[in-house]
Amino acid sequence: MNVRKCHDHAIARAAVLVGCTALVLSLSGTGAQAQPRDVARQTLGAGDGWASEGAGTTGGAAADARHVHTVTTWEQFRAALQDGGTAPRIIRVKGVIDAVSEGCDAFAAAGYDFDTYLAAYDPAVWGHDKPVSGEQEDLRAASASAQDKTIKASVPADTTIIGVGKGSGIRGGSLQIKGVDNVIVRNLAFEAPIDCFPQWDPTDDDKTGAWNSEYDGIVVHGSTHVWVDHNTLTDGRHPDSGLPAYFGKTYQQHDGLLDVVRGSNHVTVSWNSFKDHDKTMLIGNSDSATADDAGKLKVTLHHNRFEGIVERAPRVRFGQVDSYNNHFVVTEDQKWGYVYGIGKESRLVAEHNAFTLAKGVSPAKILKKWTEAPVTAADNYVNGRKTDLIAVHNAEIPEETLQPGAGWTPTLRAGVDPAKAVPGIVDARAGAGRIC
Numbered sequence: 001m002n003v004r005k006c007h008d009h010a011i012a013r014a015a016v017l018v019g020c021t022a023l024v025l026s027l028s029g030t031g032a033q034a035q036p037r038d039v040a041r042q043t044l045g046a047g048d049g050w051a052s053e054g055a056g057t058t059g060g061a062a063a064d065a066r067h068v069h070t071v072t073t074w075e076q077f078r079a080a081l082q083d084g085g086t087a088p089r090i091i092r093v094k095g096v097i098d099a100v101s102e103g104c105d106a107f108a109a110a111g112y113d114f115d116t117y118l119a120a121y122d123p124a125v126w127g128h129d130k131p132v133s134g135e136q137e138d139l140r141a142a143s144a145s146a147q148d149k150t151i152k153a154s155v156p157a158d159t160t161i162i163g164v165g166k167g168s169g170i171r172g173g174s175l176q177i178k179g180v181d182n183v184i185v186r187n188l189a190f191e192a193p194i195d196c197f198p199q200w201d202p203t204d205d206d207k208t209g210a211w212n213s214e215y216d217g218i219v220v221h222g223s224t225h226v227w228v229d230h231n232t233l234t235d236g237r238h239p240d241s242g243l244p245a246y247f248g249k250t251y252q253q254h255d256g257l258l259d260v261v262r263g264s265n266h267v268t269v270s271w272n273s274f275k276d277h278d279k280t281m282l283i284g285n286s287d288s289a290t291a292d293d294a295g296k297l298k299v300t301l302h303h304n305r306f307e308g309i310v311e312r313a314p315r316v317r318f319g320q321v322d323s324y325n326n327h328f329v330v331t332e333d334q335k336w337g338y339v340y341g342i343g344k345e346s347r348l349v350a351e352h353n354a355f356t357l358a359k360g361v362s363p364a365k366i367l368k369k370w371t372e373a374p375v376t377a378a379d380n381y382v383n384g385r386k387t388d389l390i391a392v393h394n395a396e397i398p399e400e401t402l403q404p405g406a407g408w409t410p411t412l413r414a415g416v417d418p419a420k421a422v423p424g425i426v427d428a429r430a431g432a433g434r435i436c
Contacts, residue, residue: 049300059184284317315341
């Protein structure tokens with residue numbers, strides 16, 4: 001069946017997944033009547049990306065009534081995650097829940113003062129030869145620790161987290177899917193958490209200094225069988241474009257939107273909208289993590305929309321990553337670095353994608369080589385024209401010559417749309433509130 005169409009194909013006495021709607025059909029008298037299925041119990045379809053490997057991904061579909069929670073606050077949400085031990089659970093998020101509802105000042109340690117911090121570690125006073133230390137740095141770290149304990153939410157195994165209807169989401173919280181198996185996250189609008197207390201590192205960026213921040217919207221860390229579907233992830237009310245600069249460097253308060261790291265495996269990221277963010281997605285977070293990541297980090301990205309993204313969509317290390325039928329939009333005035341980062345021992349397959357680039361933006365920058373690793377990039381369209389991304393990259397950026405041929409062929413695909421049709425299909429369906 002075509003997963004792009006929301007048509008209802010009635011088959012008596014059968015549960016049928018059609019497009020983005022699941023129906024349970026039953027006979028009543030002489031005619032069949034369609035009964036809506038609870039989408040919170042929907043599981044990942046067979047063959048739908050790496051997360052369908054093996055036993056697949058079912059999340060909390062088997063939860064009994066006692067372990068189905070509807071939450072309207074961040075406190076209720078974290079309590080529901082902890083309730084029920086190892087039993088499967090479904091958590092329905094109704095409305096927007098805010099992890100930082102009282103503002104950043106609520107986390108500040110007594111005595112911490114940002115102006116005093118700036119005065120103490122001004123490069124004209126402190127220099128660039130050593131990391132910051134002393135009273136204000138200790139107070140900043142204590143403040144950061146208080147925020148960390150509040151905005152992180154640990155997700156247990158066998159869990160489904162889903163937004164109720166349209167307009168539900170999580171503001172300023174960080175989902176930690178860490179060391180577990182079988183998790184589903186769907187239909188939520190995430191406003192990326194801001195780091196209230198970034199650290200100044202005078203030794204960073206070739207000893208010119210940089211502000212470093214923590215917290216991703218969703219972190220998949222050492223976990224397996226994770227499905228992230230039909231969510232919207234963005235900086236929301238706090239875009240990077242509005243951030244001030246101190247010591248000549250942007251006061252960076254955002255990290256990633258979705259990172260898959262530390263030996264995670266078998267992840268499908270589908271039908272999401274990623275918008276207006278800088279460092280969007282890491283798959284593998286360190287060149288030195290060979291022991292954790294080699295042979296893992298198998299991730300599928302399909303039918304996602306990326307707009308206003310500066311870089312890392314994604315940046316890949318080690319993993320066999322399949323990226324197909326995604327739509328990438330680079331607007332006229334935005335800052336932009338690249339789409340795909342080719343990193344250590346990565347094996348990226350990027351096929352059947354569409355790129356809408358503003359006038360004057362070169363497709364040669366779609367691929368960015370960090371280290372030597374082969375890549376497959378076939379049947380991709382730029383502004384409606386089929387484009388060999390490797391060839392244009394190598395022609396314009398010969399100092400970063402890429403080698404074609406990732407050395408493997410993806411088989412776990414639920415269906416591939418023609419690349420020329422991807423903008424229309426994806427733009428109409430990707431993001432939260434669009435599970436029809």
